[in-house]
Amino acid sequence: MSWIKALTPVALLALTIPSYGGPTTYPPAPLLVCPSTTKTAFAIGDRLISKWYNATLGQMFDGDFWVDCNTWEDFHNLMLDTHSTRYESLTTGSYLAKAALDPTTDWAAFLGGSNDDSLWAVLSLWKMADYRKWRREDPSAWLNAAATIWDLIAHEWDDTCGGGVWWSTAHTYKNSITNELFLLTSAEGYLRNGNNTYLDFAEKEWDWLYNSGMRNSEGLFNDGLDLATCTNNNQTAWSYNQAVVASGLGALYVATGSKNTTLLEQAQISIDATLKAGSGLIDNGVLRESCDDATLGGSICNHDQQLFKGLFTKHLSYLVSYASTPFPTPQSISIALKYKPFFTAQYTAITHNALNSTDDVGGVWYAPAGGNEAWQPEASAAGLEGVIAAAGYGKC
Numbered sequence: 001m002s003w004i005k006a007l008t009p010v011a012l013l014a015l016t017i018p019s020y021g022g023p024t025t026y027p028p029a030p031l032l033v034c035p036s037t038t039k040t041a042f043a044i045g046d047r048l049i050s051k052w053y054n055a056t057l058g059q060m061f062d063g064d065f066w067v068d069c070n071t072w073e074d075f076h077n078l079m080l081d082t083h084s085t086r087y088e089s090l091t092t093g094s095y096l097a098k099a100a101l102d103p104t105t106d107w108a109a110f111l112g113g114s115n116d117d118s119l120w121a122v123l124s125l126w127k128m129a130d131y132r133k134w135r136r137e138d139p140s141a142w143l144n145a146a147a148t149i150w151d152l153i154a155h156e157w158d159d160t161c162g163g164g165v166w167w168s169t170a171h172t173y174k175n176s177i178t179n180e181l182f183l184l185t186s187a188e189g190y191l192r193n194g195n196n197t198y199l200d201f202a203e204k205e206w207d208w209l210y211n212s213g214m215r216n217s218e219g220l221f222n223d224g225l226d227l228a229t230c231t232n233n234n235q236t237a238w239s240y241n242q243a244v245v246a247s248g249l250g251a252l253y254v255a256t257g258s259k260n261t262t263l264l265e266q267a268q269i270s271i272d273a274t275l276k277a278g279s280g281l282i283d284n285g286v287l288r289e290s291c292d293d294a295t296l297g298g299s300i301c302n303h304d305q306q307l308f309k310g311l312f313t314k315h316l317s318y319l320v321s322y323a324s325t326p327f328p329t330p331q332s333i334s335i336a337l338k339y340k341p342f343f344t345a346q347y348t349a350i351t352h353n354a355l356n357s358t359d360d361v362g363g364v365w366y367a368p369a370g371g372n373e374a375w376q377p378e379a380s381a382a383g384l385e386g387v388i389a390a391a392g393y394g395k396c
């Protein structure tokens with residue numbers, strides 16, 4: 001829609017000034033969302049709920065906890081971005097929300113020891129709290145649950161390989177995603193609660209990640225560390241690893257006063273390395289996970305891996321948002337313009353190659369899967385994320 005194109009940077013700046021009062025949500029919601037793109041998001045969302053959600057259990061049908069946490073975060077993002085109440089039953093009825101509302105929940109037992117999964121739950125709870133705040137209701141149950149979980153993970157930090165939190169409470173692995181999520185939740189947590197313990201951990205975490213060796217010479221974060229040598233284990237560089245570190249750095253940039261542009265430059269290193277032809281993660285401008293294969297219907301990506309591309313789009317959109325907080329700068333505008341064609345390209349690919357007539361989304365975006373698609377709630381959730389990100393940051 002041309003009215004978005006017509007907005008000059010100056011107009012964007014003027015529109016943003018009222019947010020000085022403090023945003024309703026972190027990262028701040030996009031200033032404008034594209035109505036036609038949003039319509040696609042609601043169609044996919046409605047289908048996810050009608051086909052894949054068991055309201056009695058408060059779970060999506062596969063019951064993949066961390067994916068569910070992300071899916072609930074997505075529904076709340078969609079409501080907050082569009083001022084809609086359409087999926088508000090998830091704020092109290094989802095399995096995670098029910099646990100947050102029950103003061104007797106034993107979180108360590110509930111979470112089962114996967115520290116990365118626990119941190120996805122923190123992000124989901126925060127968006128539920130933001131939604132409650134927007135509805136002028138008390139968000140404290142969700143915020144308290146998130147704080148309890150963050151504390152459990154902060155206790156998973158130790159000196160093995162110089163720092164970092166463990167991937168699980170079994171203490172067998174230190175990896176990228178858990179530590180990137182800890183960077184993000186520590187920096188964003190500080191923005192939310194002003195508690196310096198969070199900020200200290202965010203700074204310590206970035207320092208450790210930067211020096212950990214997990215980022216390879218191409219600028220991509222591999223999966224994790226070889227514990228025997230404390231060096232990069234050279235395992236798969238997944239798409240989501242490249243964007244969660246970027247949203248974490250965006251949050252740290254804002255948490256440290258929106259002055260240290262090095263942090264935004266570091267964030268762009270991993271994003272740009274992903275989008276570069278030949279990175280192994282991109283096919284004609286469209287994300288392609290190493291396990292995506294249109295001829296095999298995407299079936300070689302497991303349920304977890306099916307979500308990764310969607311997470312890349314979501315966390316890149318978070319970086320773009322953080323970069324312009326508390327207000328746009330020439331650098332943040334150039335970041336937004338740089339990635340706009342990417343968001344648009346993912347939307348086009350999802351709607352042309354992956355979305356079907358019943359609004360389910362297949363696992364492969366870069367090419368049509370020719371009837372071999374693996375239809376799963378995780379793949380639909382990834383599509384939902386790509387569409388929501390495009391609604392706020394792509395071409396309308």
Ligand SMILES: *[C@@H]1O[C@H](CO)[C@@H](O)[C@H](O)[C@H]1NC(C)=O
Pocket residue numbers: 054055056057
């Ligand atoms: C939802 O889960 C409940 C409890 O396991 C089960 O009894 C019910 O059949 C499920 N609903 C659907 C529509 O599958």
Ligand SMILES: *[C@@H]1O[C@H](CO)[C@@H](O)[C@H](O)[C@H]1NC(C)=O
Pocket residue numbers: 151195196197198
């Ligand atoms: C800050 O957070 C830490 C860790 O959760 C907590 O122990 C401490 O009491 C908090 N400080 C304040 C002032 O709330």
Ligand SMILES: *[C@@H]1O[C@H](CO)[C@@H](O)[C@H](O)[C@H]1NC(C)=O
Pocket residue numbers: 226231232233234
């Ligand atoms: C990872 O690759 C580097 C460079 O090829 C090599 O030196 C190192 O030994 C590898 N590490 C592991 C754990 O395989």
Ligand SMILES: *[C@@H]1O[C@H](CO)[C@@H](O)[C@H](O)[C@H]1NC(C)=O
Pocket residue numbers: 260262263266
């Ligand atoms: C900016 O952040 C980087 C961390 O990547 C740090 O090394 C540097 O000292 C920071 N600069 C300032 C001025 O704080």
Ligand SMILES: *[C@@H]1O[C@H](CO)[C@@H](O)[C@H](O)[C@H]1NC(C)=O
Pocket residue numbers: 051356357358359360375
């Ligand atoms: C669309 O996806 C659903 C999965 O829920 C599948 O059952 C159906 O066959 C697909 N429809 C088409 C036309 O591909």
